[in-house]
Amino acid sequence: MQTRSPFFDDLSRLMTSAAGVAQGARTEAETAFRGFIERWMAENNFVTREEFEAVREMAVKAREENETLKARLDALEARSAAE
DSSP states (O other), X not given: OOOOOHHHHHHHHHHHHHHXXXXXXXXXXXXXXXXXXXXXXXXXXXXXXXXXXXXXXXXXXXXXXXXXXXXXXXXXXXXXXXX
16 A cells, blocks of 8 residues: 655645746746847847838838839830820
């Protein structure tokens, strides 16, 4: 017949608590590191992915508008040269 040892029960509870504390410390360290990186990037004028994508979309739209306007200008110049 096996009996449970209070020593092993206490050790088990201690290990479970230690694992919880370690997980909490890991989460806190990740949050602190993420905050540090975000502050460092802001101080060094880095942009976020969202900002980059927004400016990229604006550039693509401007390029398309420029191509449309160039085609219209070429057509007007051709018509003016033909007259």
